Amino acid sequence: MKRNPTYLPVVAAAIGPDGEGRWLMHRRPAGKAHAGLWEFPGGKIEPGESPREALVREIAEECGLRLDPGAMRERGFAADHPDTRQDVRPILLLLLHCAVWDGEVRSLEGGEWRWCSLAEISQLPKPPLDARLAASFSG
Numbered sequence: 001m002k003r004n005p006t007y008l009p010v011v012a013a014a015i016g017p018d019g020e021g022r023w024l025m026h027r028r029p030a031g032k033a034h035a036g037l038w039e040f041p042g043g044k045i046e047p048g049e050s051p052r053e054a055l056v057r058e059i060a061e062e063c064g065l066r067l068d069p070g071a072m073r074e075r076g077f078a079a080d081h082p083d084t085r086q087d088v089r090p091i092l093l094l095l096l097h098c099a100v101w102d103g104e105v106r107s108l109e110g111g112e113w114r115w116c117s118l119a120e121i122s123q124l125p126k127p128p129l130d131a132r133l134a135a136s137f138s139g
């Protein structure tokens with residue numbers, strides 16, 4: 001069986017809770033993989049970056065928020081099994097909780113942004129790895 005064991009590292013943020021107990025979710029724009037589905041925002045970790053550095057960069061690029069890397073905590077991961085994705089590179093998605101941020105959300109690279117309760121997050125249609133992370137995320 002042919003396998004590609006080299007995972008693509010991706011990092012995502014559970015940003016919150018805000019003053020109303022909500023968390024920031026991003027709806028992936030048309031034309032991208034998993035378009036229309038709601039994800040914990042983030043993106044690919046570039047060579048030489050730590051997950052925290054990648055998250056600070058991605059969130060600033062995508063919505064203008066400035067995250068405090070000192071207020072981030074690891075909250076788990078989800079990975080594609082290589083056997084199920086033999087044609088493309090499997091994904092390793094890391095989730096970090098970000099409790100401190102600065103600025104207001106603006107949609108800088110497309111997609112929709114929404115502050116959601118945990119109950120709302122559980123109802124949103126999500127990509128598979130985000131769905132698994134959301135199922136075990138309790139704030």
Ligand SMILES: Nc1nc2c([nH]c(=O)n2[C@H]2C[C@H](O)[C@@H](COP(=O)(O)OP(=O)(O)OP(=O)(O)O)O2)c(=O)[nH]1
Pocket residue numbers: 010012032033034039040042043044091093127128129130131
């Ligand atoms: N968040 C998330 N991403 C997933 C899942 N499954 C899966 O193949 N991916 C892919 C989609 C993207 O190629 C990559 C996430 O990186 P990204 O958020 O920077 O993707 P993007 O399409 O916005 O970036 P780009 O390729 O245009 O640079 O992981 C999943 O379950 N959740």
